[in-house]
Amino acid sequence: MADIYDKAKRSEIMSCVKHTRTAPEEKVASLLKKLKIKYRRNVKSLPGQPDFVIKSAETVIFVHGCFWHAHTNCKLARRPKTNKRFWQQKAIDNRKRDLRKNRLLRKKGWHVITIWQCRLRKTDQVLKRLKRMLS
Ligand SMILES: [Zn+2]
Numbered sequence: 001m002a003d004i005y006d007k008a009k010r011s012e013i014m015s016c017v018k019h020t021r022t023a024p025e026e027k028v029a030s031l032l033k034k035l036k037i038k039y040r041r042n043v044k045s046l047p048g049q050p051d052f053v054i055k056s057a058e059t060v061i062f063v064h065g066c067f068w069h070a071h072t073n074c075k076l077a078r079r080p081k082t083n084k085r086f087w088q089q090k091a092i093d094n095r096k097r098d099l100r101k102n103r104l105l106r107k108k109g110w111h112v113i114t115i116w117q118c119r120l121r122k123t124d125q126v127l128k129r130l131k132r133m134l135s
Pocket of ligand 1: 075
C-alpha cells in the first residue's frame with residue numbers, strides 16, 4: 001500500500017497529532033459520559049499526557065491511533081510502502097515511548113487503559129470494558 005498522502009500532507013497530518021482531539025477520543029468521551037464517569041482530559045502533569053484521567057478510579061486512558069502507535073496485526077497500522085524504514089522506526093519509537101510512560105504511570109499507582117482506534121468500531125464492547133474497569 002503506497003502512502004495515500006504526499007509528503008507535505010503527511011507531515012501536516014503528523015504535526016497535528018496530539019494537538020487536536022481526534023474522533024476516537026471523542027467517542028471515548030461520549031462513552032464515559034454515558035457511564036456517568038467524571039474525567040479530565042489531556043492532563044499535562046502526568047507522564048505521556050493521558051487523554052483521559054479518572055481520578056476516582058485512579059485510572060488513566062490512552063486512546064491510540066492504530067497507525068501512530070503501531071497496533072500489532074491491525075489493518076489500520078499498515079505502513080506505507082514508501083519510506084518504509086522511516087515508518088518502521090517511527091512505529092518502534094512510539095511503541096517504546098508508550099511502554100515507558102505506562103511504566104511510569106503504574107509506578108505512580110495509576111491503572112492504565114489503552115483503547116485502540118479499531119476497537120471503537122464495536123462501542124458496546126468498549127463500553128462494557130470501561131464499565132468493568134472503572135467501577
Ligand atoms: Zn488497530
